[in-house]
Amino acid sequence: MAPEADLHVVLLGRPALLRGGERVPLGRGLPTAVLATLALQANQVVSKAELGDALWDGSPPRGARDRIYTYVSALRRAIHGDAHTGPDVLESGSTGYRLLLPPDALDSGLVRRHRDEARAHRGRGDAVAELSSVESALALWRGEALAGVNGPLAECWRTRMEEVRLGLRTRRAHLLVAAGRPGEVVDDLRDLAASHPAREDVYHSLMLALCRSGRPGEALEVYSEARQVLVDRFGTEPGAALRALRRGVLAAGSPRTARPAPAADGPRQVGAMERLSNARPVTFVGRAEGIERIRADVERVRAGRGGALWIDGAQGSGKSALMAEGLARALADTEDCVVGWGTADRATASVPFGGLQDCLAGIDPDLREQVGLSAPDAVTGGTGPRTEARLWLGAVISTVRALVESAGGRPVLLVIDDLHQADEETLLVWRHLLTTTDSLPLLLVSACRPLPRRRNVDLLRVLATESGCGHMELTGLDDVDVVDLLDRAHPGVRTTAALVATMSGGSPGFADAIARASLRRPIVDWPAIPAEVADKVHAHLATMSKATREMLSCAALLGDSHTVGDILRASGKRAHDLLNLVDEALTGGILCEVDGARLRFRHPVVRRVLAEAAQGDRSGEEPAAEIEDQARHDGPALEGSELAGQALEGPALEATMLSTYGARPAAGRAALRDHPGAGLVPVQRAVPRPRQA
Template sequence: MAAEHEGLDLRLLGPVRAWRDGTEIPLGSARCTAVFSALALHADQVVSREQLVAAVWGDDPPASATGNVYTYVSALRRALEPGRDRWAAGRTLTSGAGGYRLHVPGPAVDVHRFEALRERSRRHRAAGDQRAELAELEAAMGLWRGEALTGVPGRYAEAQRLRLTELRLATAERRATLLVELGRHDEAISTLRMLVTAYPLQENLHAVLMSALHAAGRRAEACEVYDRLRDLLRDETGTEPGAALRAVHGRVLGRDRGGAGPAPAAVFVGRTAELRLLRDAVAAAAAGRGGSVWLKGAPGMGKSALLAAALRDAARPGCRIGWGVGDELARRMPLGVLRECVESAGAGDGEPLAADGPEPGIVDRTVATIRRAAAEGPLVLVIDDLELADDATLRVWTALHALTGELPLLLVGAGGPADGDRRLDELRSLHPGEVVLPGLTPADAAALVWRTAAGPPEPRILRRLLADAGGNPCYLRHLAAGAWREPGGPLPAELVAAVTAHLGPFAEETRQILRAVAFLGADSGRHVGCTVPEVAAVTGRPADEIQRVLAPARAAGVLGAGPRLVFRHRIVARVLHEGTPTALRLMLHRSFAEKVAAAGGAPELVVAQLLAGPVPPGPWAGRWLAGHVEQLWARAPKPTIAVLQRARAQYTVDHDTRVELTAWLARLLFLQGHGAVAEAGWVAARATDPALEAEMRWIVAGTHERRGDHAAAADVVRLVLAARRAPEPWLGRFRTLLTRLRTDLPGDPAAPITRTAGSADPISVIG
């Protein structure tokens, strides 16, 4: 069969076109092309008629939709196999089991080739081979010929178009980043200028372009890029550039938080013990006693704000204070961070720090310079984000600790956990009592929200903010600023930028696995976490590899330390989940549900994925639910009812399965004491099994009785007894029910039922 179709070349990354052995195949009308696109995206897989109808017409297809699908498939068969006899079975496009299958190998479809190249690039990135990664990405980008599925109508095509566009942008951005890292600035700049023209509001692309221009020494042009985007955002959306882009702009201007000291603190609460420790250390330095403090905490935990609050008045007792900040740019400059720190204290005037010459000489000369400065009077040196400092700065900083016992020199370092960074091993040994910042207490967190928000938030909103932020001051401030947004609305852009920046230092594979954790742990707006085997099931990666990839996130405090994968700050999971484009988010949830089910995972996790947003259960989900509903009911009653209600509303579930699931829904609603007339009546009108029909009518009668509508209940009983289709055990139960109802019926309850000509069965009309 494979040899039959070796000459096929199907292209969806642009206008949809198909060739066989170099000859283009006419695909017909727009809707015919939509059917072809859905089949090609599921190459060599069966696609049901219901799926094709939904792909082309969405949730409201015309009555002629199924017939039109037959017509389109017939036209495609003639186009794909023009020499086939009219009555001969097709070989390229076949039908069976209520669906159709396009027999082409995945590599014949450009979308599948694109995704395969991206996957290979990811493996090269994990191996640290930048050039091989770049080659795969360039091959992937070379497959594009315009907007994916250009002009193809239908909800499915639109969702795929959005998904593929997001992947294209991510691929282009990563390719440009690699070009910059490999020193090919002109190529990167040329590519990025075209991209920002095509996508003028994409801040990430502008950030990479600004970085490329800055690396090429073209700072003025980088600033022009920022200014144009800022003006465009103001005109088009009424917003300002996000925090991540502003940070790039600050680096281009050379005004990172360093030389001018700490950023002004906005609102600061709590941290009483830490404040006292730092202020006592400054007082000791002013009195002639040196020392050192190493402050550690996860991103956003308020290290910089604490330093600003504690050291704001350090100059009053006669201390000179210098500030430096480590970052990726300064890391490339030997002694860059320390020079910034010393010069801002006015301690290196006339004797600048030099990074030239053999390494021991650099350390010795720099230590000697700072020794002379500290001998002149108390000196406080502060380096924020110490783990990002260059190697020369770290070596000198370590050597300076020997001076703190004899001179009024106070060294204050602050940074993230960075437990796996071997460069900091010697420095760690000098700080057995390092200060680790925990999350704010609930009382301090609430106080920060009250002082940051425009007004006191409602108790319900406050509880949600505190739970989402997990005591992280940075997240609390951003959440408080957006506390008046509509529930369920988009997260504040500044918050998304902050979380994205905190996750930025991780490798792409780590961020991808973190997103999978966020999706698997999502449960009705909360984050309940997941297990490593569950992540392995949806990603197809071994458990030990997942543990390795997530180790940096655990070390940085993004994930908790327990065996279950839970985000320490729930808002990070929300950003990863809600920040994913809607169409891609729905596809991932549907895919994760299917993969967890196939791996035999917890049924309630499968249901959580099906309920995470408007994810319509497909045919496989209907069959899976039918086989697991009793187990689900015992473990998670409310989600079981919710997913059955959603499945009942989906016409893509086949008729028999839909009847079975609706019957279960009626049973469970009745057991919970809820009304089940509509559900049970719908099944009773369609059931072919007399026992099932009797059970559903029993539920209808029982629901009426509970509501006190004894006449309606009696009508149902009399209809069942008159029809005599129910098995004898059921007839006995209905007779007993009628006897019980008699005392509450008006008139003569024993009178036979009478129905006027043309009157409808009061049950069969339901549903």
């Protein structure tokens, strides 16, 4: 076995390099800081500039590069020895250095593995195994993380790992209390309360442990101490959970017994982090700006500043994947956030507050119990008829606020996917919460399709924008990202990946469907679009009105690009009716603008499916060529209209747009949205001949 196989890096304490369990001499100070910085970003290239910033807190001295080279050389000798001939564990490149280590060679990596095991045991209801995994993770700490290492990177990571350790210690206390061993955690919880005076969840656990130990008087003293600290230092009264526990102690001397674990063969509640993990795609590419946006929002709420993020995108654009991937990366290696993840669908839409209930269902059961959310219908208060549900609106909002307060200073992230399908009561609660994020450590994340249109969803979107909510509108991936995605997910289509990317127009959903179909039959041999791909397209179009789908079928026969006037003449529709249909297609991401005056299908596969269907429907009737010839002349739709005989192109079109809407053609979509009944249509005399599908 190579000597590098026995290497282990200690970060949870004073950083050290171990070989076979023995410490390798590195020298204190900056040489050790080099090891820590490279290990924190193991298996990634760390540039020399990043190393300089980490070692000298952003102000490297003269000759810093030479000193870094000296430290790295010494570290390499310590790792490999003088007679090393095998592959390098510490690689050097023109841009920086990379330390190659498997996850288990880092104590922080082992912590992550034990935490994942604990969550899995918890999902199965195995409290004994969960406790064992939690204690294994805690045993890896040898003191303060990165002790003796300075710099912003070390400080940030040290804070994060302290939150991880706090979460593990708190969870261990919960498990021991539930197991009937409360006396074992009282001292540890007292230490935690002293070092984290703002954490109400720690006070709650301490009070519960004292009560279960038969010491209700001491539990009441803890409440008094907690209240004094919270009022004097933070200007706030204890939250609802602590007050409820105090009332229980006063009334009976001890709170109600712990909730029994579900039977092994019975249904179990899927936790929020497990939902997030299930939603996270196996393969994810691109969207770097979106990932960074989510990470920045999570960091802001960790700093105590609430906020909201609204993600718009058509079906199959990757909204859920982006949310799951971004949050998974932002929440990695930490348990400092309370997360609720829900999905609105037809089932939840049929129940008042159903979407909100699904979002809160996966939150930590102990925290849910503190605010009275342990029952399945706790959010709705057991309401009956839907007409009575809104009478409970104030109580539901108060319950959610109590949950945020009871988190003990931890930020709360509430996520609802497919918000466009949410019930009206959930939308009302979401609307209220949007107005409170400036005063609560609360981050609201929602994903929504632009169609079908719903008045209350549209109003909520406007309110979110006006209240400073972050907004992302997902369009397609670029061809490079689609090819990368296919290369990872479907290696068998590598030779035609570029063609698949072009046909899909950047839609991950379409790209996946086309790739799967091409594995069964090469694209070049397709006599027509395969049924499974066509079904995907028709499902995508199902969110639009029947009239818009008919308009798109006409547009599909006009070639790759066309004007509104072309569609007007080919479809025979009235101008003001057609404008609304075009706006719906633009909003739904089926059409997009080209040079302000022309339109084209965003996804070529959609045009081809519609063209094939339209040509099939017209077989034996009027051929596509005749439709095109008819479109070359002013049809009945223009007779008597204000556009009859006009040809609005170039400067004339711009002048008309400016005089009518105060906007140039590139702003045509906004103009259509603001004036849906207007009669302005960019008409051109020449219509391109349809290309073969």
